[in-house]
Amino acid sequence: MTAETIIQSLASGLLMGLLYGLIAVGLALIFGLMDVVNFAHGEFLMIAMYATFFLFAFFAIDPLLSAPLVAAALFVFGAVVYLLIVRFAVRAKANAGMVQIFSTFGLAIVMRGLAQFFFTPDYRSVTNSWLGGKTISVGGIFLPEPQLVGALVSIAAFAGLYFFIHRTDFGRALEATREDAGAVALVGIDKNRVFALGWGLGAALVGLAGAIMAIFFYVYPDVGASFALIAYVTVALGGFGSVFGAFAGGIIVGLVEATTALILPPSLKSVGIYAVYLLVVFVRPRGLFGSM
Amino acid sequence: MDKDFARRRRRELIVAFCLAAVAALVPLFVKDVYVQNVMVLTLMYAALSQSWNILSGYCGQISLGHALYFGLGAYTTALLFTKFGVLPWFGMLAGGVLSALIAMALGYPCFRLRGHYFVIATIVIAEIGLLLIQNWDWAGAALGIDIPVRGDSWLKFQFTRSKLPYFYFALALACVAWFVTWWLEDSKWGYWWRAVKDNPDAAESLGVVVFNSKMGAAAVSAFLVAVGGSFYAQFVSYIDPESVMGFQFSLLMALPAVLGGIGTLWGPVLGAVILIPLTELTRSFIGGSGRGVDLIVYGTLIVLISLALPRGLVSLFARPKFFWRKAAVR
Numbered sequence: 063m064t065a066e067t068i069i070q071s072l073a074s075g076l077l078m079g080l081l082y083g084l085i086a087v088g089l090a091l092i093f094g095l096m097d098v099v100n101f102a103h104g105e106f107l108m109i110a111m112y113a114t115f116f117l118f119a120f121f122a123i124d125p126l127l128s129a130p131l132v133a134a135a136l137f138v139f140g141a142v143v144y145l146l147i148v149r150f151a152v153r154a155k156a157n158a159g160m161v162q163i164f165s166t167f168g169l170a171i172v173m174r175g176l177a178q179f180f181f182t183p184d185y186r187s188v189t190n191s192w193l194g195g196k197t198i199s200v201g202g203i204f205l206p207e208p209q210l211v212g213a214l215v216s217i218a219a220f221a222g223l224y225f226f227i228h229r230t231d232f233g234r235a236l237e238a239t240r241e242d243a244g245a246v247a248l249v250g251i252d253k254n255r256v257f258a259l260g261w262g263l264g265a266a267l268v269g270l271a272g273a274i275m276a277i278f279f280y281v282y283p284d285v286g287a288s289f290a291l292i293a294y295v296t297v298a299l300g301g302f303g304s305v306f307g308a309f310a311g312g313i314i315v316g317l318v319e320a321t322t323a324l325i326l327p328p329s330l331k332s333v334g335i336y337a338v339y340l341l342v343v344f345v346r347p348r349g350l351f352g353s354m
Numbered sequence: 355m356d357k358d359f360a361r362r363r364r365r366e367l368i369v370a371f372c373l374a375a376v377a378a379l380v381p382l383f384v385k386d387v388y389v390q391n392v393m394v395l396t397l398m399y400a401a402l403s404q405s406w407n408i409l410s411g412y413c414g415q416i417s418l419g420h421a422l423y424f425g426l427g428a429y430t431t432a433l434l435f436t437k438f439g440v441l442p443w444f445g446m447l448a449g450g451v452l453s454a455l456i457a458m459a460l461g462y463p464c465f466r467l468r469g470h471y472f473v474i475a476t477i478v479i480a481e482i483g484l485l486l487i488q489n490w491d492w493a494g495a496a497l498g499i500d501i502p503v504r505g506d507s508w509l510k511f512q513f514t515r516s517k518l519p520y521f522y523f524a525l526a527l528a529c530v531a532w533f534v535t536w537w538l539e540d541s542k543w544g545y546w547w548r549a550v551k552d553n554p555d556a557a558e559s560l561g562v563v564v565f566n567s568k569m570g571a572a573a574v575s576a577f578l579v580a581v582g583g584s585f586y587a588q589f590v591s592y593i594d595p596e597s598v599m600g601f602q603f604s605l606l607m608a609l610p611a612v613l614g615g616i617g618t619l620w621g622p623v624l625g626a627v628i629l630i631p632l633t634e635l636t637r638s639f640i641g642g643s644g645r646g647v648d649l650i651v652y653g654t655l656i657v658l659i660s661l662a663l664p665r666g667l668v669s670l671f672a673r674p675k676f677f678w679r680k681a682a683v684r
Contacts, residue, residue: 099470147657154664157616159469160416161664164612167605168656175649182645283646287601291481294474302470333485336478343471344463 071320073203079316080213084271085289086296087308088264094303095240095260098162102170104290106265110136110272111281118188125191129273133266140265141258177283185280194277212274220309295339301352374529381521390517396630397524403610403622404531405578411617413571414551418604419476422483423453423576425599427583432499432593442511446584450577457576458569465568487595498594511588520589531578535619547571613659615666624667
């Protein structure tokens with residue numbers, strides 16, 4: 063193992079980590095807003111990837127161009143999921159935690175079933191997109207272009223989110239609602255509207271991630287499941303609810319995954335991520351940046 | 355009030371006995387192998403879900419990683435039998451004890467975690483177990499283990515000609531899991547667990563040893579689930595990591611209890627009796643071509659029931675008369 067291979071894999075780990083952060087941030091945003099974990103998050107990613115694939119296959123729109131469209135579609139989808147399901151789940155009078163987990167889990171299963179039904183279980187991929195399969199050499203290190211662009215989009219999205227939360231009225235309403243939903247209602251802000259927009263925003267972010275992922279990853283009905291667990295670990299590492307914890311969590315997960323793949327056989331690369339999650343929460347039960 | 359309670363407890367026991375007796379007679383009339391197979395699975399899931407319910411329902415520590423114990427039970431039995439010729443009955447016991455010990459070893463660090471951090475830790479640990487088994491060549495790696503058939507015998511717990519022995523074992527297992535829950539419900543432990551579930555801090559301040567009571571629940575729960583895993587290995591006679599330790603199994607184990615009524619005595623049984631036949635039927639009649647209709651039906655059911663009946667299907671059976679009487683006593 064040369065220094066070059068180590069730097070090479072750490073660099074790709076970093077890029078992948080930034081993408082993991084983008085996949086996970088919607089989950090963290092929604093959790094921070096209303097203490098709900100969306101167990102269908104992976105399936106949100108899956109439909110975003112399918113949307114990107116079909117826009118490319120039928121209308122020849124490159125994933126880079128369709129990303130905003132997919133994000134917008136997912137925004138609507140997220141808000142609808144809140145209004146049709148989650149709104150009622152949070153009102154449950156008994157077993158509230160259980161109802162939240164299993165109503166979104168049920169949704170995930172339905173979405174996977176629908177994907178199998180309409181799109182068949184076949185593996186599909188976006189071929190010959192602008193970036194697909196291309197690499198760029200930076201100082202002797204080869205970086206895959208889709209992941210590089212993905213990482214840049216991720217950084218831009220986090221910067222935009224920071225600006226959005228701290229500088230806009232809606233962002234302030236979001237922050238206020240997460241602090242105290244009851245008090246917010248008193249000053250005339252419709253809690254449900256803020257929650258619906260929060261779900262929309264969270265879904266739009268994972269939609270953006272899905273559009274990028276579709277450039278270099280297979281699209282199939284179960285694709286969400288493999289990334290969902292990584293997203294939960296990422297969010298939990300950073301501390302549930304901490305949006306910027308997800309950013310840091312994603313980078314850590316990406317680097318740990320790359321390092322594990324250097325040491326252990328590739329089929330065990332996820333073990334490193336899981337082990338780091340356990341180590342972190344055993345030492346800090348609220349994650350790295352979660353409030354204690 | 356006390357007399358009422360004792361009467362209700364006794365009535366539950368009688369109802370359970372009658373149900374078990376009726377269930378035991380069913381296969382004498384239903385000879386269809388497919389239906390018998392579904393009945394075996396239903397009873398097995400009732401037993402598994404009942405065991406899961408002890409830790410996750412009564413004690414409130416939601417585990418979505420119980421497939422780990424199921425897989426440990428299945429693998430311990432299968433490995434001891436195929437590699438060392440140990441009879442499955444000892445394998446079953448060994449798997450159960452091993453699982454209980456591992457549950458406590460894992461519980462030691464994990465029970466400090468709360469809420470979603472705990473749930474994700476359980477998923478992640480089971481996933482690590484799955485990955486390790488998949489890469490463990492001696493244990494058959496991803497291909498799994500084929501348990502050689504050596505003829506029908508209770509000693510080796512193998513039956514090729516009839517499903518009936520499996521049926522009766524599964525029934526016995528479901529009865530044991532139910533009875534253990536029934537017994538624990540009114541024991542010191544049962545009250546501790548519900549206190550821990552409702553408010554761990556308050557329970558601690560009242561002298562409940564929160565940590566130990568979680569450990570107890572985990573050990574009982576893991577032991578019973580592992581016995582179920584051993585049974586499953588014998589029943590299907592072929593196991594591979596994904597089919598006995600995959601996340602899917604953790605979910606399948608939790609669902610009957612969740613839909614039937616989490617933290618209730620009858621919830622897992624009711625949930626399994628409705629959910630498992632429904633799943634098997636949709637799978638074989640509409641979902642056969644892998645087109646996902648079974649998933650759509652299944653998922654829709656989960657969403658609707660969890661939204662409409664957060665206390666589970668058992669809440670439909672809560673008779674108004676009983677509430678009225680309780681109100682009058684108060």
